[in-house]
Amino acid sequence: MxxxxxxxxxxxxxxxxxxxxxxxxxxxxxxxxxxxxxxxxxxxxxxxxxxxxxxxxxxxxxxxxxxxxxxxxxxxxxxxxxxxxxxxxxxxxxxxxxxxxxxxREQDLWPAIEVACAHADEVETLKEQVEDLKETLESRKVIEKAKGILMQKQGLSEPEAFRRMQKLAMDKRKSMRQIAEAILLTE
Structure with missing residues (x-):
């Protein structure tokens, strides 16, 4: 409808x-x-x-x-x-x-509606993509910070710290961000 x-x-x-x-x-x-x-x-x-x-x-x-x-x-x-x-x-x-x-003119209404609807859909899609990118960037920042803490406290290389966080995430069935946030809480 x-x-x-x-x-x-x-x-x-x-x-x-x-x-x-x-x-x-x-x-x-x-x-x-x-x-x-x-x-x-x-x-x-x-x-x-x-x-x-x-x-x-x-x-x-x-x-x-x-x-x-x-x-x-x-x-x-x-x-x-x-x-x-x-x-x-x-x-x-x-x-x-x-x-x-x-x-x-009545014949102008349909094209105006079609263009306005397409424009609104495109704007909403772009807004969702921006929000997704912001979330990804924020997660990346938290993960990088936690990785730095592991490297400093446990003397790990960057790849080792990342693998450790990755393994914890898989073992505990949590996201990398959740693991990173937990590491930051222990800091």
Missing amino acids: RKALVCDDEPIIRMSLKSKLAELGFDEIVECGDGEEAVRLALDKLPDIAILDVSMPKKDGVTAARDIRRKLKIPIILLTACYDPDTVKRAKESGIGGILTKPF
């Missing part, structure tokens, strides 16, 4: 978007007319994508998008009649996946 959030203060735009999204296979389309409501609905209904107008009452679309992206990693497309450099800059900084200018 595919779900979309449409937020624009102009009911005719919302109606047009809802119609086109239904044609594109979205089963549920949630709509509202202001940015605060968009954030609340996004967190409540958990849509697969959000399409937000930039100029809305209570909270503008870029701010609403930023608030939504902090909690949900969904693609967001902005609708705007005014695409000034400041709006584009704020949109980029907020993680917006695409911008459609008003009046939008």
